[in-house]
Amino acid sequence: MRIRHHPDDALMLAYAAGSLGAGHRLLLDVHLEGCAACRQRMAQLNALGGVMLDELPPAELSPHALERVLARIDAGPGSLADAPRTSTVVGEKPWLPVAWPAAMSGCEVGPWRWMGPGMYWNRVVVPDAPQAKVFMLRIGAGRMLPQHTHSQSELTQVLWGAFDDGRSEFRAGDFDETDGSVRHQPTVQPNGDCICLASVEGTLRFDGWLARLMGASIGM
Ligand SMILES: [Zn+2]
Helix, strand or coil, X not given: CCCCCCCCHHHHHHHHCCXXXXXXXXXHHHHHHHCHHHHHHHHHHHHHHHHHHHHCCHHHXXXXXXXXXXXXXXXXXXXXXXXXXXXXXXXXXXXXXXXXXXXXXXXXXXXXXXEEXXXXXXXXEXXXXXXXXXXXXXXXXXXECCCEEECCEEEEEEEECEEECCCCEEECCCEEEEECCCCECCEECCCCCEEEEEEEECCEEECCHXXXXXXXXXXX
């Protein structure tokens, strides 16, 4: 499986510094688990972070930030994706055509719920961060999500299948970040369902009233 879309450096640095929200962090964890290239980049960024810390006067960083970066560096390269959150006992997760990512092992995932014709969703509850807006979407072959933009940022990791939103095609293993500069309508490729994990900060802004109603009912 060749991965073509990866998190950018700004997102990777925020992850390394421990400054990402819980939902976005989970998305990065799931991507890193499946992407050797990004695990390698993350190890380099962590090493770079160590050098930068050595050169900064201590007052430039809050004690909390320093602690977080040091904890990341102590964890060392490779350990980021090797440390699934297994501390929470979890009920049965719904069936997936692929293995559940280890990074999601501590998450509670509800049953698939109907969202529209050929569209299902469920809520993913992140351990210790129940407020994080993380969802899974399962969209049927050839179906399209309502057109929308984003008040802040949305991260998407494709777990199964593929979609195209006019900017590019995203396949299993690919990662996407969108914000208010992107208005798109993801359309699933005709050869099969697509399952994605998504983390939303802010809200999605749908174009039509029906879509807005749907988004509101889901809490997006
Ligand atoms: Zn990657």
